[in-house]
Amino acid sequence: MAITDVTARAYELAESLLAEPLPRRWSHSLGVAQRARSLQGVLGTDAALMEAAAVLHDVGYSPRIASTGFHPLDGARFLRDQEGVDERVVRLVAHHSCALLEAEERGLKTELAAEFELERPALVDALLFCDMTTTPDGGHTTSEARVSEIVGRYGPDTIVGRFIQRAAPEIHAAVQRVEGRLTATQEAG
Structure with a gap:
């Protein structure tokens, strides 16, 4: 399946899991995906993959799939086991926004680390940037304010x-x- 198909499927899947039961979470996810699109210049061939991960990053909150109460793990397991989503997208969802630290607080760090490898650091940073500069309603913010x-x-x-x-x-x-990479790309362009 082409990555553009993966991205289109990601929007459909995230909407089906979040839009009705958690409309604010859905708005946030759309905002995070919009931020991901703004990084196309720095992400190159990984841009569509990042957009898919961005729109899917919070599906683990869906009441249909939440099981451990830890949304990165619940979402990644669902995407891997039930939907067969691209492995790299699943890894990004599993580890988004410093998930290993929260997993440690929840006693799930070993489980998360054993099941899902980290994606390459530049992509982990990019998804963290997208999530932590997007408000709960999908608007832009600073990481400090978030x-x-x-x-x-x-x-x-x-x-x-x-x-x-x-x-x-x-x-x-x-x-x-990420902001440094954006600036460098803009200056080079």
Whole structure:
């Protein structure tokens, strides 16, 4: 299956899992995919793959497939086992936005790491950038504001609150790396 077909299928699948039960999560996913499209110049041949991963990154929240309560793992397992989605897309979903740190908070780090290899760092950074510079409603934001919003929404002493605070330095560093690549590409063009 061509990667453009994978991307088209990703939108259909994400919409079927998120649009009705979780419309705000669906809006966020569409915004993350839009951010991914903005990275085409830096991603080259991986641009369509990134867009597919971006629109699918939060499908693990869907009540139809949530099982562990840890959406990167639930989503990746579903995409791999039930939908046969491209392996690289599945790996990106499994490890999006510092998922290993949250998995550690949940006692699932060994499980996540054993089941899903990390994708190459530039793509991991790109998906992190797309997710952490997109608001819950799909608009653009800074990584600082996004981390603050997540801590405020979940609370600083919750699993998600603790994880995102620990992950914040890596989130901001990844965003800076992607912004640096964008600037270099624009200056070269």
